Amino acid sequence: MGGPACLVIDAPAEQSADLEHVPSEVVAQLAALEGRYSRYRSDSLVSTINARAGTGEFTELDAEMSALLDLADQLWGASDGLFDITSGPLRKAWDFQDGGSASPEHVASALKLVGWDRIEWRDSGLHLPQQGMEIDLGGLAKEYAADCVMRLMREAGVSSGMIELAGDVATIGAQGNGKPWQIGIQDPRGSGSLLTITLTDSAIATSGNYARKIEHEGRSYGHLLDPRSGWPVEGPASVSVIDSHCLTAGAVATVACLKAEAGATEWLAHAGLPWLMVDEHHALLGPIAEAALVSS
Amino acid sequence: MIGAISRNKACSGSPTPETKSSKGTYITAKRPHRAAAARQGAGVAVTEQRPRQLLSSSPFIRRLTQSLLVLPAYQALPSAADAPPAFTEVGLRYTRYSEDSIDRNAVIFGATDRYDIDITQLWIEAPVGASWSVALDVQNDYQTGASPWFIGAQQDGDPGVIMSGASIQDNRVEVGVTTRYFWADGNAGLSVSHSDEDDYEALALAFDASWNTADDARTWTASASSSRDTLNPTQGVIPVFITEADLDTQSGYFGVSQILSRAAIARIGVNYTYSEGYLSDPYKFRDQRPDTHERVALSAGYRHFFIDHDAALQVDYRYYADSWGTDSQTLELGWAQNLSRSLLTPYLRYYSQREADFFSVIADTDASNYADDYRLSSYGAVTIGARWAIALNDMWALEFEAERYMSDASWGLYEGEAAPALVDFWRGTVGVTWRFD
Numbered sequence: 001m002g003g004p005a006c007l008v009i010d011a012p013a014e015q016s017a018d019l020e021h022v023p024s025e026v027v028a029q030l031a032a033l034e035g036r037y038s039r040y041r042s043d044s045l046v047s048t049i050n051a052r053a054g055t056g057e058f059t060e061l062d063a064e065m066s067a068l069l070d071l072a073d074q075l076w077g078a079s080d081g082l083f084d085i086t087s088g089p090l091r092k093a094w095d096f097q098d099g100g101s102a103s104p105e106h107v108a109s110a111l112k113l114v115g116w117d118r119i120e121w122r123d124s125g126l127h128l129p130q131q132g133m134e135i136d137l138g139g140l141a142k143e144y145a146a147d148c149v150m151r152l153m154r155e156a157g158v159s160s161g162m163i164e165l166a167g168d169v170a171t172i173g174a175q176g177n178g179k180p181w182q183i184g185i186q187d188p189r190g191s192g193s194l195l196t197i198t199l200t201d202s203a204i205a206t207s208g209n210y211a212r213k214i215e216h217e218g219r220s221y222g223h224l225l226d227p228r229s230g231w232p233v234e235g236p237a238s239v240s241v242i243d244s245h246c247l248t249a250g251a252v253a254t255v256a257c258l259k260a261e262a263g264a265t266e267w268l269a270h271a272g273l274p275w276l277m278v279d280e281h282h283a284l285l286g287p288i289a290e291a292a293l294v295s296s
Numbered sequence: 297m298i299g300a301i302s303r304n305k306a307c308s309g310s311p312t313p314e315t316k317s318s319k320g321t322y323i324t325a326k327r328p329h330r331a332a333a334a335r336q337g338a339g340v341a342v343t344e345q346r347p348r349q350l351l352s353s354s355p356f357i358r359r360l361t362q363s364l365l366v367l368p369a370y371q372a373l374p375s376a377a378d379a380p381p382a383f384t385e386v387g388l389r390y391t392r393y394s395e396d397s398i399d400r401n402a403v404i405f406g407a408t409d410r411y412d413i414d415i416t417q418l419w420i421e422a423p424v425g426a427s428w429s430v431a432l433d434v435q436n437d438y439q440t441g442a443s444p445w446f447i448g449a450q451q452d453g454d455p456g457v458i459m460s461g462a463s464i465q466d467n468r469v470e471v472g473v474t475t476r477y478f479w480a481d482g483n484a485g486l487s488v489s490h491s492d493e494d495d496y497e498a499l500a501l502a503f504d505a506s507w508n509t510a511d512d513a514r515t516w517t518a519s520a521s522s523s524r525d526t527l528n529p530t531q532g533v534i535p536v537f538i539t540e541a542d543l544d545t546q547s548g549y550f551g552v553s554q555i556l557s558r559a560a561i562a563r564i565g566v567n568y569t570y571s572e573g574y575l576s577d578p579y580k581f582r583d584q585r586p587d588t589h590e591r592v593a594l595s596a597g598y599r600h601f602f603i604d605h606d607a608a609l610q611v612d613y614r615y616y617a618d619s620w621g622t623d624s625q626t627l628e629l630g631w632a633q634n635l636s637r638s639l640l641t642p643y644l645r646y647y648s649q650r651e652a653d654f655f656s657v658i659a660d661t662d663a664s665n666y667a668d669d670y671r672l673s674s675y676g677a678v679t680i681g682a683r684w685a686i687a688l689n690d691m692w693a694l695e696f697e698a699e700r701y702m703s704d705a706s707w708g709l710y711e712g713e714a715a716p717a718l719v720d721f722w723r724g725t726v727g728v729t730w731r732f733d
Contacts, residue, residue: 063366063367064367067363067364067366067367070363071360071363071364074356074359074360074363075360078356144367144369147369147370148369150369151368151369243357245361245364245369245370247364247370248357248360248361248364251360252357270356271356271357272357273357
């Protein structure tokens with residue numbers, strides 16, 4: 001899933017035996033989802049779709065994939081096209097591995113391969129009309145995986161558990177001792193946490209623009225790109241959102257990071273969920289920050 | 297005798313047993329179903345184990361969440377197999393029922409004060425082992441006041457009420473024990489209850505069972521009950537003409553409730569009751585009712601949850617007919633609104649009844665059966681009220697309820713003579729529940 005994972009299950013002694021099988025089932029579940037949605041796996045469903053780009057061959061979708069793509073579609077619409085899972089070719093144009101630099105011609109030609117609205121749909125299949133186009137479910141799949149693990153644990157009878165997948169956290173109940181889970185929100189500027197929040201039976205997803213950097217004409221940008229212009233967005237350093245599930249929290253946080261700060265604040269206020277934004281000046285904004293100030 | 301009007305017990309389906317009393321109170325007196333104060337989803341979501349729903353105020357986010365419900369990860373876990381309550385519950389409830397004084401102009405003789413009843417209920421329900429539960433219900437009614445003795449003609453020819461003279465004071469105690477067994481797909485209960493007051497004693501046995509289909513979308517409910525009542529009317533200011541009498545009642549109910557969608561549930565049911573014995577009111581001067589009474593009631597209910605409002609619309613309809621000619625219809629509308637830690641349900645109920653075949657405003661004592669009891673007349677009634685259930689924390693819950701009932705002969709859908717003694721009343725209830733492991 002592209003990041004470290006941590007699983008915690010708190011259970012009273014008499015339940016431990018029943019729950020012994022859960023960690024291995026969780027690992028199996030994560031492996032299965034990675035096998036379907038990772039673009040680094042050549043045999044994944046996503047890679048299959050990408051390999052067939054421009055060939056005319058449609059790929060059938062099952063209910064799960066359809067639901068995730070439907071979510072991507074709703075987010076594309078709600079964000080005026082900022083959230084676009086076909087923006088992979090743009091990433092390549094900027095080539096982040098090398099600290100990122102790109103020429104306008106590269107960006108322009110990459111843009112030709114980007115566009116959620118260009119995807120061709122049939123009864124339950126899709127086709128990417130041009131070779132080089134690709135879909136990337138990375139972010140959504142990771143958050144979906146956290147929610148699937150939550151469901152698996154709940155079905156197994158876990159009443160106190162937590163999973164962390166590359167910065168996104170989902171919890172069941174409170175800790176075994178009755179206290180809420182304590183989650184640290186990472187400082188975009190370095191290691192260490194900005195503040196600690198408490199979660200009970202909810203999830204927090206963080207989207208950030210700080211992991212990789214683009215240097216262009218003397219300025220430093222985050223790695224998130226505007227799929228309409230091809231150029232980096234000038235938005236917040238990171239946004240964290242709390243909801244009952246990781247996927248919805250992550251969707252809101254991701255779209256917020258793609259917007260300029262003013263637009264992001266408005267989007268977050270409209271979403272009606274607790275949020276935290278670290279802006280480009282490293283200031284903390286949002287109800288989560290305000291609550292932390294009050295309680296400290 | 298059994299003049300009580302059952303209050304619909306919405307989603308569970310089985311009818312609330314009537315209160316056994318010589319005075320025929322208008323309140324059915326059972327402790328609330330343990331689901332009462334819990335969060336109202338589609339009227340079903342009580343035992344669901346789901347993550348606390350933050351319920352964003354944004355319609356877009358809620359639509360997003362709804363569209364994800366096709367994926368198992370976002371669906372509520374199927375409700376646990378029918379299981380006994382996980383905790384012991386103790387509850388205490390107090391109700392004050394107060395009838396308006398009768399209009400002085402309608403009274404020929406007697407006091408204008410009518411009934412006041414103080415009802416105290418105590419219940420304890422506890423799990424026993426993995427599959428059983430036991431419940432004890434105790435209720436005390438303290439009644440004071442006067443009631444119509446008979447109807448006569450005033451000087452201007454209009455009917456007028458002769459009220460019973462002195463105020464009665466009567467205390468009734470009812471004790472019931474229910475034992476319930478739970479299995480994967482349902483539960484069944486057996487209960488025994490005994491009601492005792494100076495002039496009336498009742499013993500009842502009831503059995504009920506409900507079972508869920510495999511997909512938990514449908515629940516069947518059936519119940520049967522039998523009771524034996526004995527009257528020893530008190531000789532007092534009102535002369536009574538019998539010393540002891542008894543009556544037997546058998547009743548059966550069958551119903552089904554079905555989850556129609558994530559937001560809707562509907563239920564229908566039919567109830568049949570047969571009574572035999574002394575069915576007249578010994579405290580009415582002119583009251584001679586048949587010695588059998590057959591009753592059928594068809595009921596239907598619907599609940600729809602509106603996610604944007606975090607509230608549910610409740611609609612209940614009941615059609616009733618009996619062998620005495622007293623047809624009736626009831627329609628109740630309620631709006632169960634989730635608030636941060638509580639559920640507020642205002643409701644409106646309309647009731648309309650046709651007079652019994654042998655009813656006349658001034659009893660016709662030449663006929664083989666006759667009665668001037670306003671409860672057998674043709675009238676309509678409107679009730680407006682609200683219930684407020686508050687969950688203080690995991691262990692304590694409060695409930696409040698207030699209701700205003702008004703009846704009038706001209707408000708009914710059926711033709712008939714207007715009884716001068718129709719009643720209006722207020723009812724208020726407060727209750728507290730304590731749950732612990």
